[in-house]
Amino acid sequence: MNTKTKAKATKKHTISIDQITETSEEQIIETYSSARKAFQRLQKVPLKNRLEDVERLIDYVRDHKEEIADIICKETRKSRTDAMVSEIMGVLDNFEWLIHNAPKILKDKKVSTPITLMGKKSKIYHEPLGTVLIIAPWNYPFHISITSILAAYVTGNTVVFKPSEVTPMTGLMEKIFAVAPMIEQSVFITYGTGTTAQRLIDQRPAKIFFTGSARTGKRILAQAAEKLIPVDLELGGKDQAIVFDDVNIDRAVAGVIWGALTNAGQSCSSVERIYVQDKIYDQFIEKLTVEVNKLVLNTGDTGNADIGGMTVDFQLDIARKQVEDARVKGAKVLTGGEMLHENEMFFLPTILTNLDESMDVVNEETFGPLLPVFKFSTEEEVIQITNNTQFGLSASVWSKDLTRADRVSRQLECGAVSINNVMLTEGNPSLPFGGCKDSGFGRQKGEEGLLGYTRSKSILVDKDSSIIEPNWYPYTQKKYNLFVDLINVMFTRSPIKLLKLALVGIKLDSVSKKQR
Amino acid sequence: MKKFYDYIIVGSGASGGALSYYLSRTGAKVLMLEAGKRYSSESFSSNEMHANANLMWGGGTEMNTNADQIFLRGKVVGGGTVINQCLLDRFDDVAYEDWRTQSNIKFHKLDMMNRHYDEVESHLSLYNMQKEDWNGNAELYAKGFDNLGFEWSPLRRGQANCNNDNDCIVCLGGCARKSKQSTLETFIPMAESNGMTLVSEFEVAEVIHGESFVTVQGNCKGQPTTYYGAKCILASGAIGTTKLLLKSQLQNKLPALGENFHCHPQWMSIAFFDDIIDSHKGYFQTLKSSDPRFRDWGFKLENVFAGPIAIALLKQGYGHDHQQFMQRYRNMACIEVAVRDQAAGKITLNNSGKVIIKKPLSDGDQQRANHGNRIVKDMFNSLGAYETMTSPMRIGLHLMGGCTIGENELTSVVNENFQVHGMKNLFIADSSTFPNAPGINPMLTILAMAHRASESILAESGQRTTQPNIATKEVVA
Numbered sequence A: 001m002n003t004k005t006k007a008k009a010t011k012k013h014t015i016s017i018d019q020i021t022e023t024s025e026e027q028i029i030e031t032y033s034s035a036r037k038a039f040q041r042l043q044k045v046p047l048k049n050r051l052e053d054v055e056r057l058i059d060y061v062r063d064h065k066e067e068i069a070d071i072i073c074k075e076t077r078k079s080r081t082d083a084m085v086s087e088i089m090g091v092l093d094n095f096e097w098l099i100h101n102a103p104k105i106l107k108d109k110k111v112s113t114p115i116t117l118m119g120k121k122s123k124i125y126h127e128p129l130g131t132v133l134i135i136a137p138w139n140y141p142f143h144i145s146i147t148s149i150l151a152a153y154v155t156g157n158t159v160v161f162k163p164s165e166v167t168p169m170t171g172l173m174e175k176i177f178a179v180a181p182m183i184e185q186s187v188f189i190t191y192g193t194g195t196t197a198q199r200l201i202d203q204r205p206a207k208i209f210f211t212g213s214a215r216t217g218k219r220i221l222a223q224a225a226e227k228l229i230p231v232d233l234e235l236g237g238k239d240q241a242i243v244f245d246d247v248n249i250d251r252a253v254a255g256v257i258w259g260a261l262t263n264a265g266q267s268c269s270s271v272e273r274i275y276v277q278d279k280i281y282d283q284f285i286e287k288l289t290v291e292v293n294k295l296v297l298n299t300g301d302t303g304n305a306d307i308g309g310m311t312v313d314f315q316l317d318i319a320r321k322q323v324e325d326a327r328v329k330g331a332k333v334l335t336g337g338e339m340l341h342e343n344e345m346f347f348l349p350t351i352l353t354n355l356d357e358s359m360d361v362v363n364e365e366t367f368g369p370l371l372p373v374f375k376f377s378t379e380e381e382v383i384q385i386t387n388n389t390q391f392g393l394s395a396s397v398w399s400k401d402l403t404r405a406d407r408v409s410r411q412l413e414c415g416a417v418s419i420n421n422v423m424l425t426e427g428n429p430s431l432p433f434g435g436c437k438d439s440g441f442g443r444q445k446g447e448e449g450l451l452g453y454t455r456s457k458s459i460l461v462d463k464d465s466s467i468i469e470p471n472w473y474p475y476t477q478k479k480y481n482l483f484v485d486l487i488n489v490m491f492t493r494s495p496i497k498l499l500k501l502a503l504v505g506i507k508l509d510s511v512s513k514k515q516r
Numbered sequence B: 001m002k003k004f005y006d007y008i009i010v011g012s013g014a015s016g017g018a019l020s021y022y023l024s025r026t027g028a029k030v031l032m033l034e035a036g037k038r039y040s041s042e043s044f045s046s047n048e049m050h051a052n053a054n055l056m057w058g059g060g061t062e063m064n065t066n067a068d069q070i071f072l073r074g075k076v077v078g079g080g081t082v083i084n085q086c087l088l089d090r091f092d093d094v095a096y097e098d099w100r101t102q103s104n105i106k107f108h109k110l111d112m113m114n115r116h117y118d119e120v121e122s123h124l125s126l127y128n129m130q131k132e133d134w135n136g137n138a139e140l141y142a143k144g145f146d147n148l149g150f151e152w153s154p155l156r157r158g159q160a161n162c163n164n165d166n167d168c169i170v171c172l173g174g175c176a177r178k179s180k181q182s183t184l185e186t187f188i189p190m191a192e193s194n195g196m197t198l199v200s201e202f203e204v205a206e207v208i209h210g211e212s213f214v215t216v217q218g219n220c221k222g223q224p225t226t227y228y229g230a231k232c233i234l235a236s237g238a239i240g241t242t243k244l245l246l247k248s249q250l251q252n253k254l255p256a257l258g259e260n261f262h263c264h265p266q267w268m269s270i271a272f273f274d275d276i277i278d279s280h281k282g283y284f285q286t287l288k289s290s291d292p293r294f295r296d297w298g299f300k301l302e303n304v305f306a307g308p309i310a311i312a313l314l315k316q317g318y319g320h321d322h323q324q325f326m327q328r329y330r331n332m333a334c335i336e337v338a339v340r341d342q343a344a345g346k347i348t349l350n351n352s353g354k355v356i357i358k359k360p361l362s363d364g365d366q367q368r369a370n371h372g373n374r375i376v377k378d379m380f381n382s383l384g385a386y387e388t389m390t391s392p393m394r395i396g397l398h399l400m401g402g403c404t405i406g407e408n409e410l411t412s413v414v415n416e417n418f419q420v421h422g423m424k425n426l427f428i429a430d431s432s433t434f435p436n437a438p439g440i441n442p443m444l445t446i447l448a449m450a451h452r453a454s455e456s457i458l459a460e461s462g463q464r465t466t467q468p469n470i471a472t473k474e475v476v477a
């Protein structure tokens, strides 16, 4: 994913960077000071109340979905169904999940206490981090922003949030949060570009949550390292779809097309490489071409356009350049391959074959509506080839043989695999989302994701008494010998281990009471 | 970029044909999509059966839900103008007055429309029928009118150098002489010489209106195909355009979609004479009922006839009886009552996407028909017919409404700029925009409206609307 690359100011449909006002350092210092004060207040608000706020948001988003979709489509050029399903429905799903699962996950957790610490209790508190910084991308400007903000809020953090300057949706979040005053007072929305982001990091948020390009991710990580700020990075991908020859071809074709083209390919987990087993390759390509040719492009539609436009011109340039580069180096363009029109920010869905390692489209992230298709013959081969990439976000494996699909899934170097489906791990709010290698680290969603907005505090409770612990001073030769016995007894597999342990324990206790 | 056009026109009939010329003469990139085939004057068949089956939707068998009204609509490059009789009349003040009452549209006024009539007529050869053009049926028509004391006058038709060869009726299946002024012979070739692209056998299935262009999806000879137009103009006729918007699932956005459907229902009466009349020969339509009383009564009497297949269909029953009837084809005279229908019909789609047309007759409409048929009967009696028969089946040739023009978004579909309400890139300028039945032949007015619409559309796109040096055809009068 890409966020903060500067857009050219000339072309139609692009925003001029000059028009974006940055947030000044003074303003930012003030924002953080307010956010930290708000954190003190928020700590007194019980989880139950925070979850009631989530319910208020659900009501609002559900009742205003068409208006919100209007704004999303205007800012991104999405097709309306993409906006309604992936953004709005996805958000509501996520909120429902929070309501039902956050209490369980955030509850103080009892853990076991070993026998050597007999009579004591152990537990973990999941505490908020404080004031966190969320930097959101332009590709799912509603979903990624609001689910991240709400995860932070529900776990008790206050949030400084910066939307992408490309899709600021100015005023929308403010309007939504106004239905829940405590959220309104806990979330601080700051507009601007990378310059503003740098200033925001300078103020030492408790943690940074960044979704965007690998390049920007590295810059953020470097700045954060100086101040030892933890960072979760959700970066780009070059996700593979692996299609074995035992599948229902029609279904696999339909799934792969959607995975590659939803949001016009501008998803971090878009299908960017399609590997088809040699036996069905020709048939697959033929069907793929027929089906892709049926798709229709538009934005501002009422729900019946398949593929929307490109949100930013530099991304459109990448798609165009990759196709050109591939074409020059011998790739075949089976359909598409060009812009819909020079004045329209739409790129035609494009099928590419005859590809090789020398082509950019094979190695670099596209983030556009391209479908590069490769042929493979064996399982080992496809695992090895498709793992050979700098990215590792997610993948899909298509096969009737679920044992094989599972075997392959375990060997893929990435953060998520959908078997006989595509991008569907994201559709389940219980599953964590995140990658490895250049796709970043840290997880969003699911229990792991939610806990990422907390730090755990370990608690051990002992009773007040006269007991002096054996490991406290004084250290005597006798005590030492008993500890040696203890180690020997404790780590044997003797059937009378417990008895022996009790004997050593009693001796240790009695020694502990003695002075040197 | 080869799929992207400045203007996409769906349909090539009266409206689409004229639009294609007026839009392409600015140099714009224009694409015309037509569901029907492209024929040329040489490839039209003179076989009546073939004409019905190949040039019309549903092979000429579309009916209303009561199955007592048949609708004929063209499916061919040139649309209805290829299969019609091309009688070209301007509307009168009465028609426009009634339109304006319903639509509130300022230019629904004869003196505002005259310049558009002038413009389109300048590209057409128009011919006023002469007494020497009369055939036997016309002689009887005139005499019948005289007997009963009604006024008649000659018809005006769009035709060029017809050299009538006594087979005029055949040109209802496409004119073989390049004479009839269909859009296939007039506006479309002019548009093509301006660079317009025409794709025939392309049935548009859906239009998707977007922020800055319209997606036009359909089937081209069975292949799903999509084109994109900065502006899209629907000119698929009253039923075609309405169906397309319904299929595009716009009924929620356009509450008036499908309403106000009219069709000038017609009843043919056949009278038998001992003499040979040969109504099918020569110019089979030359006269019209111009008596102002008919206008008040809400119907016209048409001097018309039909080919043997159509006539055979009018007669119910089989066997000897039917044979007897058809044997006397040459002894038949015919006058038709065309009612200016007041009861609006409604076009909807059923669950499988098929067009459903509700077109009942109101009591008033039925009375108008009865009144007309009575007069026709009296005329034939006065002429000495030994038998008359009024068709039990009514025919609709002038299909109008479904996407009414008007300023109120609740009761109309397009605004005064022919723009679909709420969709700045989508336009309609065909017979579907008619607010009610004018009671007059519609084709010339559809052409004129298309010219007016082209001005609005070009203005909307910021393009100039006129071009000097328009080659005008010689007008035969």
Ligand SMILES: Cc1cc2nc3c(=O)[nH]c(=O)nc-3n(C[C@H](O)[C@H](O)[C@H](O)COP(=O)(O)OP(=O)(O)OC[C@H]3O[C@@H](n4cnc5c(N)ncnc54)[C@H](O)[C@@H]3O)c2cc1C
Residues within 6 Å of the ligand: B010, B011, B012, B013, B014, B015, B016, B033, B034, B035, B036, B072, B073, B074, B075, B076, B077, B078, B079, B080, B081, B083, B084, B085, B086, B087, B088, B089, B172, B202, B203, B204, B205, B235, B236, B237, B238, B240, B241, B244, B397, B398, B399, B430, B431, B432, B441, B442, B443, B444, B446
């Ligand atoms: C037998 C007959 C005689 C007539 N005589 C006269 C007369 O003498 N004088 C007169 O004024 N009027 C006459 N009419 C009526 C006149 O022809 C019509 O009113 C006129 O043609 C309507 O013009 P239009 O542009 O609205 O639609 P049409 O001319 O019907 O054109 C619509 C076109 O759109 C095409 N189309 C429809 N749906 C689609 C789709 N989904 N995709 C692509 N293409 C599509 C159709 O195939 C058709 O070619 C007559 C009609 C008939 C049938």
